[in-house]
Amino acid sequence: MNNINKFTVYLGSSGRCRPVFKETAKILGHLIGECGKSLIYGGMDAGLMGIVANNALSSGAHVTGIIPKKLKDSERIHPSLSETILVPDLWERKLKMFNRADAIIGLAGGFGTIDEVLEALYWANLGAHAKPIILVNTDNYWDEFIAYLGTLPDLSREHLIVVDNVADIFDALQNWTPPAITGDTNNMPHFENEILGDTDAPIIFEDASIRDGYFLATALGLKQLDKHQRPIGLLNDRGQFDHLIRWIDQAQKECFITERCTQLFSVGQSLADLQKKMDMQKDIHIDLQNEKWGPSETKTHIEIHEIE
Template identity: 40%
Template sequence: MENIRSLCVYCGSSGRVNPAYKQAARALGERMAKAGIELVYGGGKVGLMGEAADAALSAGGRVTGIIPRHLMRLEVGHGGATELIVVETMHERKMIMFERSDAFIVLPGGLGTLDETFEMATWRQLKLHAKPIIVIDVKGYWTPLQSMIEHMIAEGFVNEQHRALLRFVPDIDAAFAVLAEVPEPIPGPEVKWQ
């Protein structure tokens, strides 16, 4: 897994969730730190985001958060991150997260998590990058999304080959097994905001 030096983790900022989701976030942060993989994420100290960051930091890992200034004003930024990058817009945030990461892992989350995940999937579909996008289906949280993708394929809106844009796995061990298979990264076209 020497080709994976940093992972972008997309996950929810809500703390009012099933404790199993929080446990998965902590376990992922700790596993990344022990593997020497930097955690790149949205910079929050709340919800699953905070759980993953805190666990990585407690295990001696490096954590880079990218957060828009308006969220910093709401005091949700993680002051203990190894590096906290404050940006002006959500677009900047997502671009830096993309640039700083070798792959993406998706934990349970809400609309923001879906937004980030599908932007990276769309970019991959357009061959703007070849970075893996791994969705960890904690307690079946993402099973309805898998069904929706199958429905989109059946209705002709998504090409069958694009089913593989998102790799659904049951747990963290399976996610790391997928990462271990990643070949030398293939550079894609440079992505620029217009």
């Protein structure tokens, strides 16, 4: 625990979630600052992101925000961080957030949050790092997602720590033994280029695996941000995606995923059924500012316009 000083926190930008999730972000921010640790996060002032940053800052933490220049959420950059890093794209943001971390914490969030968590787990599975990945299961929010992880036959859970409360994080880390790094620490594969390639071909997932789970979460996250409109389908012929689908329903009810975000993909019990549903998928354009983020968590915010 003595060598864990920098915490990268993945969490939702939703300002419309229940108070229990906001309180968790508040407590985590205070805890990081009071323990003399540093916070690294996605740089926004909206939702849980703004809450964790504000409370870490008020408790004396060094807070680094990493945010892409060309994403819509760059218009909601937090104005008072210790350090703000602008990067070219979403992939560079995720990589820099990961590389700066000694440990990863996942609070409640939506497609972007599970993309980041699954990415860290996938790289761990490749033996590329020995960083702990902590899920804070506030009010059982992650139950179905954790159950989904349990169905992935190729997932090693050596890096994963699950706690019910933020206060349990440091005790859990004290009792955690880092696994050996067995792979190439420079091998951090990602799927953005494959997803955003010059094609409209549908993306179909048939098997539950850590690789495909990460691929799926990235595809959904990018589609939510209007980076592509490729049809996405889950062939759920063996119930292999049941837990993940139930988690998505839970995330939508808790306002971490908008109702229209649940229309970004289709589910079918057979390939013919799935293909028919995917043929009917319409382009979805999510207004994150009005549908998800809610009001700023800071009194003022900086607007950074898209840079060509």
